[in-house]
Amino acid sequence: MEFSINHPILFVIVGVIIAVVLAQSVYFLVKSYRRAKAIGMDMSKVKKTIVSSSVFTVAPAVSIVITVLALSKSLGVALPWLRLSVVGSLSYETIAAENAASGMGTSLSELAVGTMTASQFVTIAVVMTVSILVGIWLVPVIGKRMSNGLVSFEKRDKKWMDTLQSAMFIGMISAFVGYVFCDVSRLWLAEDGVFTVTDTVKEYVGGELVEKTVTTAYSATSGLIPVFVMAVSAVGMVICGILMKKLNWKWLNDYALPICMILGMASAIPLTAWLG
Amino acid sequence: MKEKKTLSYMDSVHRDGTIWNMVVMTLLIMFPVVVGVIFQAVPDWAGVGKGLLATAPMYWAVGVIEVITFYPMLGAGGSYLSFVTGNISNLKLPCALNALESNEVKAQSEEGEIISTISIATSSIVTTLIIIFGVALIIPLTPLLENPVLDPAFAQLLPALFGALGVVFISKNWKIAIAPIVLMLILFVFVPALDSSMVGIMVPVGVVFTIVVSRLMYKKGMLG
Known part of the structure; x- marks a missing residue:
């Protein structure tokens, strides 16, 4: 059978794997829903959780589709579809695929020309798969012990356990708050209002692998875009909180996060035109 | 029969999660094998070796740290699912946190475990379906998704997400939030090596x- 990165058989194989992953999600949804009913939880709240989680997921999921699109130029559609439906992320998949291509003495941009062989495809798929499997097997190995440890920890000191939980959430959020500011230094590092980033990329030119220097220029104020986007989204959340309290709009509680996220993302369009 | 009756809900979550994760892992490993058999191709073993050497050690280490860091926040059912479906810090965990917050339940309670699992399972289903929809319609959707007008919006998804989520959690836990936020601001602003690709590694540090x-x-009684 002649290989192509978009061969229909690849879609069939990937479709089967994704059907199993989908079945796992449905299984756990039904299992936890039934348990919620059995222990007498307020089912209207449970249903609201399902609706609000669905609404919240739309924008990030669309950004994952964009990632599939970006990777499809070099790897076809089937492999990125699999990789981003199971465990993956753009940064990881690109690095793993690029490392595998480089290990074979080629590069993703060269393979993007459409010359990938079945052997190269399989090599890339092996590297991408094996390097990311840790979480899938480690959770079954240590999950039960971690759950039991957390329960006995809570029995010993419930107040500290509550604080510990909040500390974990705050620790994660603080890393992302820091990340939002990571390009602010362009304000004082830029020369004549322009900040340049120089990268070295390997490319095949006329059958030979050559190193190319790529320079990207950003405006000095471009690092402020994510900061302002975060501020818009945060102010939106504060306003939602006020509306919930003052006007008793309890329904807003379930949709405030997706609404503010979309608001922040929309604000990025004029902000980028202004500061980018 | 007797053993089945005494199996607690949490025990059944671990049992079922283990079975599902092992099945998915086997299928994932089988993917390159099956493709290789169908197209009669063997991998370039030197390429596999070099590729793994350059990729695996770092991502295995990150994987171990992520499991230890995220498990207490995601709960058991949420962890089994999240470590299969991925996109944890940018999708599954914020989704679960928002659901826990809206329902005013703690992650370690049984209600918290259930709410977290329901929100992550729902999010995984919606994500998978949207990706299927996107792949099926990739040709007509490409001009829309690659529209340069929308580019900046999707580029700023994480700041938009963590602005809204952050204000809720930071306002409720402001005493413990000051030190890590100051530390992260200093590190990300003044250490040039910490760019946007480093945030995943900085989450466990935070x-x-x-x-x-x-x-x-x-211990000093400052959180009373």
């Missing part, structure tokens, strides 16, 4: 630092 600071404040 979590460990916040736990240490919180413990000290708790």
Whole structure:
């Protein structure tokens, strides 16, 4: 059978794997829903959780589709579809695929020309798969012990356990708050209002692998875009909180996060035109 | 029969999660094998070796740290699912946190475990379906998704997400939030090596630092 990165058989194989992953999600949804009913939880709240989680997921999921699109130029559609439906992320998949291509003495941009062989495809798929499997097997190995440890920890000191939980959430959020500011230094590092980033990329030119220097220029104020986007989204959340309290709009509680996220993302369009 | 009756809900979550994860892992490993058999191709073993050497050690280490860091926040069912479906810090965990917050339940309670699992399972289903929809319609959707007008919006998804989520959690836990936020701001602003690709590695650093600071404040009675 002649290989192509978009061969229909690849879609069939990937479709089967994704059907199993989908079945796992449905299984756990039904299992936890039934348990919620059995222990007498307020089912209207449970249903609201399902609706609000669905609404919240739309924008990030669309950004994952964009990632599939970006990777499809070099790897076809089937492999990125699999990789981003199971465990993956753009940064990881690109690095793993690029490392595998480089290990074979080629590069993703060269393979993007459409010359990938079945052997190269399989090599890339092996590297991408094996390097990311840790979480899938480690959770079954240590999950039960971690759950039991957390329960006995809570029995010993419930107040500290509550604080510990909040500390974990705050620790994660603080890393992302820091990340939002990571390009602010362009304000004082830029020369004549322009900040340049120089990268070295390997490319095949006329059958030979050559190193190319790529320079990207950003405006000095471009690092402020994510900061302002975060501020818009945060102010939106504060306003939602006020509306919930003052006007008793309890329904807003379930949709405030997706609404503010979309608001922040929309604000990025004029902000980028202004500061980018 | 007797054993089945005494199996607690949590025990059944671990049993079922283990079975599902092992099935998915086997299928994932089988993917390159099956493709190789169908197209009669063997991998370039030197390429596999070099590729793994350059990729695996770092991502295995990150994977171990992520499991230890995220498991207490995601709960058991949520962890089994999240570590299969991925996109944890940018989708599954914020989704679960928002659901826990809206329902005013703690992650370690049974209600929290259920709410977290329901939100992550729902999010996984919706994500998978949207990706299927996107792949099926990739040709007509490409001009829309690659529209340069929309580019900046999707580029700023994480700041938009963590602005809204952050204001809720930071306002409720402001005492323990000050030190980690100041630390992360200093590190990300003044250490050039910490660019946007490093945030995944900095999450465990932020979590460990916040736990240490919180413990000290708790011991000194500053969180009463």
